[in-house]
Amino acid sequence: MITFSEISGSLLRTKDVWERNFRVFMKTWKVNFLPPFIEPILYLLALGFGVGSFINAIEGVSYARFIAPGLVAISVMNASFFECTYASFVRMYYQKVFDAIIATPVGIDEVILGEILWGTTKGVLYGCAVSLVLIIAGLLEVNLIFLLIPAILISGFLFAAIGMCFTAISPSIDTLNYPAFLFITPMLLFAGTVFPLSVLPHVALGVAMIMPLTHSVEMMRSLSGIAPGGFFLFSVLFVIFFSSISAIYAIKRMHRRLIV
């Protein structure tokens, strides 16, 4: 039987792990907040206004506006995924931060969940920063941010949890390059981000539909009303289901890796 005090104790310890990362992040916050603002501006200039100048309209909106929801989703994905892969791997393997923490009453489950929630937080920070840039550029409406935040949140959790799975099974930091190039890059290009899914041939569409980013993009599109694909509810369920499974798997594999 798990008691209420055990659960609240566990959550408090999870928060302490999250807070360690937050404390480190805030030490250099000025540097850390720059990339999420710069990155979408580059994408917008190159794709939205560069490539977009050859395109009149796509699904009834300007090209810059078409890619806006995708840019939010990509930014969340990158921030959460890379935080819970390379950055977590460094903390686990090189800095031995996990080892130091599990010598205290904090358990490995709480360390991993805390890390995933920190990855989620970074996704949220980046997602909000990008949304802000898009609002200033006139591509998103101000009030949309409140609708987008819940979608940004669960997308962040999704990619943080997936990232942690790869970290748990990766023998070295170099092997993390495989998911980075073979999993993240294809999604970045083919998940309905920079062109509509309807362009894809049948088989490719099937592949796209099992890509996590596709569902993150669909949530952003539906909530902002920019070229939605019409499977919003399915996407929400997909994200919740896939992220829960990933988080559980990551914790299990980390247990096996570190508690030997």
Next chain:
Amino acid sequence: MKKNNTPNEENFIENNVIISVNNLLKKFGDCTAVDNLTFDINKGEVFGLLGPNGAGKTSFLRMVQCISPRTGGDLTVFGLDPDKSHISIKRLLGIVPQENNLDPELSVYENLIQYARFFGIKGRIAEEKAESLLKMIELTDKRNSSIDAISGGMKRRLVLARALVNDPSLLILDEPTTGLDPQARHFIWDHVRKFRDEGNTVLLTTHYLEEAERLCDRLLIIDNGHILAQGKPRDVIENYAGEYVVILDNSEREHEILKANSLPFTPMGSELYHFTRNPQPVMKIFMNEGVTDIISRKATLEDVFLVITGRSLRD
């Protein structure tokens, strides 16, 4: 020292036994790291675990720390089962790991504050604790330094301070002084003794018999997961080696002299070891024979190992 931890160690332990080990077994696949160990560690003693690399010392410590499940046998720490009561046990432990795993992204002071937080100690209490520990390890003026900027000895002191942040009842040190200069070594020793004198218990591993001799009330020598010798340091040395060792060249002449005087010896590569409680007469014999290439020194852990493994080979 006042304990503000609940549950308190006194709630659990019986007969003054802090750690009880009974037929403890730890396997990694086919490899047996800890092979049916049985012994107790009592409250208020400094207990040393000695052995070469790969002897099973760290594997044992990890089981006590609740971060490695045992394969078989019984283990209780403060009367509790590490598999079930890891949170209660870990609250009462202070850990000095083999490798300094200080947080390189936090300052000296922040390392203590953050670590206190993992024990649920925060705010004013954590700050006061961190201040007093910084004072104890004489690093108050380095409080804002980054971990990379302080010396190896300072890091080791900080790891010790970090282990004391929760006022533990049992301090576990895994090779606490390996690679330290004499000052830093003495600093660690002094604080280990001080901690013990406050009524606490210490479990440490080391390669150095000198360290074990100075520090440990009792020790256990293990290799390949087995107990080879145990007891008070002086007794172990005298029982298994001899207080002194006389070292000679491994050549025919020395062999002959040793045999002629029926002195037992152990060949060790290019040298011959003769263990004894009193080296003077042996030295004299060789001096009289004109052998000047002769050294006498106090026996060390390596010597004890040599004798123990030598004996078991003959058995």
